[in-house]
Amino acid sequence: MKKQVVIVGGGPSGAYLALLLQRQVKSSDTFITVINKRERSLWLPATPRNLVEDMTEQLSGPLDRLFEGNSECGRVITDEVVSVGEKSVTLVSGTVLPFDVLVIATGSKWSSFVDAPDSHADVVKHFAEYRKKVADAKTIVAVGGGSVNLELVGEILAKYPKKNVYLVHSGEHVLKDLYPLKTRIKTEKILQKLGAKILLNTRAEIVPGGVRLSTGETLEADLVVPTTSAKRNTDFLPPNWLAEDGSVLVNLKLQSTVRPDVFAVGDVADLPEERQLAKLEAHLNVLTPNVAAYLAGVPLPKTYVVGKEALGMTFGPHNASGAAKMPLFGFVGIPGPMILSLKGKDLMTGKHRSRLHY
Numbered sequence: 001m002k003k004q005v006v007i008v009g010g011g012p013s014g015a016y017l018a019l020l021l022q023r024q025v026k027s028s029d030t031f032i033t034v035i036n037k038r039e040r041s042l043w044l045p046a047t048p049r050n051l052v053e054d055m056t057e058q059l060s061g062p063l064d065r066l067f068e069g070n071s072e073c074g075r076v077i078t079d080e081v082v083s084v085g086e087k088s089v090t091l092v093s094g095t096v097l098p099f100d101v102l103v104i105a106t107g108s109k110w111s112s113f114v115d116a117p118d119s120h121a122d123v124v125k126h127f128a129e130y131r132k133k134v135a136d137a138k139t140i141v142a143v144g145g146g147s148v149n150l151e152l153v154g155e156i157l158a159k160y161p162k163k164n165v166y167l168v169h170s171g172e173h174v175l176k177d178l179y180p181l182k183t184r185i186k187t188e189k190i191l192q193k194l195g196a197k198i199l200l201n202t203r204a205e206i207v208p209g210g211v212r213l214s215t216g217e218t219l220e221a222d223l224v225v226p227t228t229s230a231k232r233n234t235d236f237l238p239p240n241w242l243a244e245d246g247s248v249l250v251n252l253k254l255q256s257t258v259r260p261d262v263f264a265v266g267d268v269a270d271l272p273e274e275r276q277l278a279k280l281e282a283h284l285n286v287l288t289p290n291v292a293a294y295l296a297g298v299p300l301p302k303t304y305v306v307g308k309e310a311l312g313m314t315f316g317p318h319n320a321s322g323a324a325k326m327p328l329f330g331f332v333g334i335p336g337p338m339i340l341s342l343k344g345k346d347l348m349t350g351k352h353r354s355r356l357h358y
């Protein structure tokens, strides 16, 4: 009997793990099943630009070539895991799949425009409808000054400089305190130069036709984009596997602290760091050999090192800001042109698709 590895989630984390792991195990003794709720694997960093320029095909990676030429080693199932038993997972279709190793890669549950549906046809429709709303709106209010809304405001104003675009943020400056004040202020200046009206130290309550501000004022808007914050996709897991915020409790081997046969990768892992794709290669460098070692019954060789933080935001094709934490120096600003060239004209969507053999 082949050992069964079940990877739940086929976003970048689950999909790339499957690509790497199939090269580290023997197809004669291991079989990998990737279960992804969504028909395709979305590259979320391109979603803000997708609201002003149709990039849906570029940012949607099909998963059917994940085991190309290696079908005896694995398969992809489009379905949702609804519960986990002692040694099996149950899918919404009713199928029960046994596992020897379970990897949770279910990422984040987003709100607003990032909360795309599951079927590809619906994803196309979802973004087309949002694009129309943005194109038709004269006044847009984004509530919350996190990186997703900042990029969204930048994309909208880069494409439509005449629109009235407000960003309402409860803090003294945009972004989290984690990032340097200089970068936060620079980001505000870039957006203001593009035409954004940034209201700091202000809360907004969404009301019909706009938002009511904590200052007492009401802003009328044709489109309000609420805070795009994320939760973890872990409702199907036993509560004792989870941290308070719903992420999967792991040690630095990326192995569950509750079950040695369970691992987690990507956004869903409970690690003291910002959740970003920028961390994914480091997660995979630890997780892939550790899962292979677990299957072989030998000690897990790799330990994850926490602490590398970087943020690179783009605001349309010509503006960017960000900072990276350097050993000894702390955070240093990253020049905008460097961020623009790293992310490229296609915001790395081409790399995602080519990794999935497209």
Ligand SMILES: Cc1cc2nc3c(=O)[nH]c(=O)nc-3n(C[C@H](O)[C@H](O)[C@H](O)COP(=O)(O)OP(=O)(O)OC[C@H]3O[C@@H](n4cnc5c(N)ncnc54)[C@H](O)[C@@H]3O)c2cc1C
Pocket (backbone or CB within 6 Å): 008, 009, 010, 011, 012, 013, 014, 035, 036, 037, 038, 040, 041, 042, 043, 044, 045, 046, 047, 048, 079, 080, 081, 082, 105, 106, 107, 108, 109, 110, 114, 148, 233, 236, 265, 266, 267, 268, 275, 276, 277, 278, 279, 312, 313
């Ligand atoms: C607008 C935006 C911009 C961003 N920009 C950047 C950036 O510039 N740089 C950066 O490093 N990071 C960025 N991020 C963060 C980055 O997108 C996430 O870190 C990344 O998507 C995490 O990948 P993942 O595979 O862990 O999870 P996800 O991408 O969330 O994928 C999880 C997958 O699991 C599936 N799934 C969920 N539940 C189940 C279930 N029960 N059964 C089966 N399948 C399930 C989902 O359908 C999905 O396909 C951005 C995020 C957003 C929203």
